[in-house]
Structure formats: structure tokens, C-alpha cells
Amino acid sequence: MVSTQLAQRGIADQRVLDAFTHVPRHLFVPQVARDSSYEDCPLPIGFDQTISQPYMVALMTQLLSLEPGMKVLEIGTGSGYQAAILADLGARVYSIERLPELAERARSLLMELGYNVEIKTADGTMGWSQQAPFDRIIVTAATPKIPPPLVEQLVVGGRLVIPVGGAFGQDLVVASLLGPSQVKEDRICGCIFVPLVGKYGYKE
Secondary structure, three states, X not given: OHHHHHHHHOOOOHHHHXXXXXXXXXXXXXXXXXXXXXXXXXXXXXXXXXXXXXXXXXXXXXXHOOOOOOEEEEEOOOOOHHHHHHHHOOOEEEEEEOOHHHHHHHHHHHHHHOOOEEEEEOOHHHOOOOOOOEEEEEEOOEEOOOOHHHHHOEEEEEEEEEEEEEOOEEEEEEEEEEEOOEEEEEEEEEEXXXXXXXXXXXXX
């Protein structure tokens, strides 16, 4: 997976590649799909949610430009795989999951694997004001537009990686906070994510 799906497709950050060798992806995939754990595709994890394809997880992680010790907010814990990658890179990870069953499953597995990730069940589009500000924010579900609370919870110089667009196709966007209310948006590539449900996302 690391050599053929990631390195050969432009994932050049060696620390990111190393994290993918450390984190056992198959443990984050339901038993019935484990034969496909390392294939380059998203997989269902229940509750109409997915674990993203390895390349997309790696690309979004690389775009964060993480340094050890950075405070990172993840919106959409899901299986917990992305959170594990971030923690393996030395980030202080806070993660929000809307579905309590997924949050508890991810929390249990991450603890078992020794990753210290703070998880809460809430509307991710509102961010986590009690823990703000964050150096980086990553959103693993699609929004019609960037939720304002997430920008407000970034440090100046911080970076937000998020899929933005319609329910059936989005652009992967890197939003950099250059100064108060000064946001620079770079569109990286097309992508398809499940919708982010919440006040500033899609409605149920």
C-alpha cells in the first residue's frame, strides 16, 4: 500500500509514509471487509459511513504540514484511522464524531493501540471551542461551504483541510488563515466524501 498507492502517487513526506507503515489499517475495518483493508478504495464501517481510501487519507495528512506537538482538530472520527495517523505523527489530536456508536468504537480501539486521542460526540461543524485554538483542522466529510466556527478556531497561520462542494462531488480545499478574517483557499483536487451533517453542513 505505502509503496504503490502512496509514494508512487506523490506522497513525498517520509514521516507521513512512516505513519502509514506503523498504523494497522485492517484493525479499523469491519471484519467482513478486512480482506480489502489495504486496497485503494473507501470501505463501509457502518451507519452509512466509510473509512477513506488510503491515498486520500495520506494526501490530506500531507497537506496539513504537521509538526510534532501541533494541536489538531479532526471533524468526523469515523473508524479512528485518520486520528491514529495524526497521533502517530506526534500531533495532539481532538476529534469529534456525530454518531456515538462510532465514537465509542474508535475511542476503544485507539486506547488499545496506545494512541492518546480526545474524542467527543457533537456537531462537528461547530468545532470544539473549549479546546480552541487549533494549529490544524481536518474535516473528513463533505460540506457545502467551510463552516465559520472552524475558521474562527484556527490560530493565525493555521491550516484547514476540507472537502467542499455538493453531495455527489467536492473539491479538496486547503484554507490558510493569514490574518484575522483573511483566509486563502487553495483547491487541490476533486474528491467524494460522505456528507457532514450539522448546523453548518448538510441537514439530516
